[in-house]
Amino acid sequence: xxxxxxxxxxxxxxxxxxxxxxxxxxxxxxxxxxxxxxxxxxxxxxxxxxxxxxxxxxxxxxxxxxxxxxxxxxxxxxxxxxxxxxxxxxxxxxxxxxxxxxxxxxxxxxxxxxxxxxxxxxxxxxxxxxxxxxxxxxxxxxxxxxxxxxxxxxxxxxxxxxxxxxxxxxxxxxxxxxxxxxxxxxxxxxxxxxxxxxxxxxxxxxxxxxxxxxxxxxxxxxxxxxxxxxxxxxxxxxxxxxxxxxxxxxxxxxxxxxxxxxxxxxxxxxxxxxxxxxxxxxxxxxx
Amino acid sequence: xxxxxxxxxxxxxxxxxxxxxxxxxxxxxxxxxxxxxxxxxxxxxxxxxxxxxxxxxxxxxxxxxxxxxxxxxxxxxxxxxxxxxxxxxxxxxxxxxxxxxxxxxxxxxxxxxxxxxxxxxxxxxxxxxxxxxxxxxxxxxxxxxxxxxxxxxxxxxxxxxxxxxxxxxxxxxxxxxxxxxxxxxxxxxxxxxxxxxxxxxxxxxxxxxxxxxxxxxxxxxxxxxxxxxxxxxxxxxxxxxxxxxxxxxxxxxxxxxxxxxxxxxxxxxxxxxxxxxxxxxxxxxxxxxxxxxxxxxxxxxxxxxxxxxxxxxxxxxxxxxxxxxxxxxxxxxxxxxxxxxxxxxxxxxxxxxxxxxxxxxx
Numbered sequence: 152x153x154x155x156x157x158x159x160x161x162x163x164x165x166x167x168x169x170x171x172x173x174x175x176x177x178x179x180x181x182x183x184x185x186x187x188x189x190x191x192x193x194x195x196x197x198x199x200x201x202x203x204x205x206x207x208x209x210x211x212x213x214x215x216x217x218x219x220x221x222x223x224x225x226x227x228x229x230x231x232x233x234x235x236x237x238x239x240x241x242x243x244x245x246x247x248x249x250x251x252x253x254x255x256x257x258x259x260x261x262x263x264x265x266x267x268x269x270x271x272x273x274x275x276x277x278x279x280x281x282x283x284x285x286x287x288x289x290x291x292x293x294x295x296x297x298x299x300x301x302x303x304x305x306x307x308x309x310x311x312x313x314x315x316x317x318x319x320x321x322x323x324x325x326x327x328x329x330x331x332x333x334x335x336x337x338x339x340x341x342x343x344x345x346x347x348x349x350x351x352x353x354x355x356x357x358x359x360x361x362x363x364x365x366x367x368x369x370x371x372x373x374x375x376x377x378x379x380x381x382x383x384x385x386x387x388x389x390x391x392x393x394x395x396x397x398x399x400x401x402x403x404x405x406x407x408x409x410x411x412x413x414x415x416x417x418x419x420x421x422x423x424x425x426x427x428x429x430x431x432x433x434x435x436x437x438x
Numbered sequence: 439x440x441x442x443x444x445x446x447x448x449x450x451x452x453x454x455x456x457x458x459x460x461x462x463x464x465x466x467x468x469x470x471x472x473x474x475x476x477x478x479x480x481x482x483x484x485x486x487x488x489x490x491x492x493x494x495x496x497x498x499x500x501x502x503x504x505x506x507x508x509x510x511x512x513x514x515x516x517x518x519x520x521x522x523x524x525x526x527x528x529x530x531x532x533x534x535x536x537x538x539x540x541x542x543x544x545x546x547x548x549x550x551x552x553x554x555x556x557x558x559x560x561x562x563x564x565x566x567x568x569x570x571x572x573x574x575x576x577x578x579x580x581x582x583x584x585x586x587x588x589x590x591x592x593x594x595x596x597x598x599x600x601x602x603x604x605x606x607x608x609x610x611x612x613x614x615x616x617x618x619x620x621x622x623x624x625x626x627x628x629x630x631x632x633x634x635x636x637x638x639x640x641x642x643x644x645x646x647x648x649x650x651x652x653x654x655x656x657x658x659x660x661x662x663x664x665x666x667x668x669x670x671x672x673x674x675x676x677x678x679x680x681x682x683x684x685x686x687x688x689x690x691x692x693x694x695x696x697x698x699x700x701x702x703x704x705x706x707x708x709x710x711x712x713x714x715x716x717x718x719x720x721x722x723x724x725x726x727x728x729x730x731x732x733x734x735x736x737x738x739x740x741x742x743x744x745x746x747x748x749x750x751x752x753x754x755x756x757x758x759x760x761x762x763x764x765x766x767x768x769x770x771x772x773x774x775x776x777x778x779x780x781x782x783x784x785x786x787x788x789x790x791x792x793x794x795x796x797x798x799x800x
Binding site for chain 1: 508510511513514517609615617655656657658662666669670671784785788791792795796798799
């Protein structure tokens, strides 16, 4: 009897702790999501929104090549950025964790994330100036005679990828570094004692142990990159549209909220699939 | 065989740390405070402090400005707002009827406006007056044509619209990202008057839009288009005009603009008072200030873009150099060789926007 009362009291306490977060999630995620899903089933007829509750917008998305292409552009850019960022961030995190003396590691990390202290928009515009025909890169290459004509760097997908990679390398460096410094050095020593060479130690011990850091960073990179509007808008020169840009066009130019909601749901579905793919490394329960 | 060692605590720390990091990256700001405020939905030329501050001082009011590009975007903002949120609306002259149909604009008393001072060609009563009632008044006008760097291209080439889809200047062309004037220009290039442009013309227009995209370097809004031309990133801007080059006339005398032999598009912006405004008198005073010779001169030479003032009396407040940059004395010829924007119905508008996005995705 006393046991049951204790359990009830503990249950109540647990609910007391959970309820605010639950209400917050319901108010600011679940309800807006339901509203958005419902609006995605409406239709824009002329200048009116008709609550038709059909799948016309989803069908239109797959029928109209210029809308579907927005998704493919987003996926191509996102995968490219994620892979390049991981490849660049891992050695950087390794150098900070393993080669930089411990007393300087904090300073090295601050230096690594220093660009985060500037505005995201300002940073994107700065890249535009760096990559422009008369920008730092082209002027330097022309000056040292490596090129005869300026390279077309600004207003291209390459510019978008560079802008993203600059941002996400810093994020990934942090998550991988956090993993590296928590890895007990004995694991590597044990592997070496058992005859593993440097590459084998990295491949069989270090890499698997730092995979959670890589995957957390890669997942965050994927989510933030695929949903980003600013970088492709500023650096891409509107030469192709990523899905968030297509969504903004529906909202800003056409006031077509149903189609914007449809595209947003599709974007969410892609992020959900990415989460499922990474779930093994992202699960929150303690092991 | 070495096994992966899973550490749940590490994951939690990683996710928690990353979340904290992301939250710290979010910036926030504080809104301005004022006892009386006026909210205006405007084009970017109205955001110049040199234009707004004299009004704010005179009436001890804070004017909150929200800028937009393209009527669709403006109407979208209004649809997302509550009635009464906006007091003043600056809108494309050709879209005043659309706003009146949506019951957005209030009637303006004729005797409150300096109509007799406005250049007769831009009074545009057919746009600003509905059923004999004035709902808006033209405040500024100019041209969407071809802007270019005359030191880098042959100015003679710019007199023929077909240059914008030819290979001669491939990779050196920027396109202003506003579908209505550019589609109108392409139509003129194909010999179609803007007033006659219909759904049957869209296939031909799409072909030319795609050809134009193929030879272009970028498609951008006002600031990025202007920057691209000014920095030499591109040498030609399709959809440009005095509104792009005049503001740079002192620093960049190499930039010029022309109305091709096929004609150009004439833009005209109108200003009106919102029907649901809680401060209609103050809103009308703002409209009157913008239409006054002083307000008109400041609006004409706004830091965002320049354009011809609708009020002929603004000339006394402009310098000779400013008038020259605006081509004050050439307006008669320009007005004759230019047409107003196309006015598509909802279906044609949707077709045009689809064609525009298709072009962007080429």
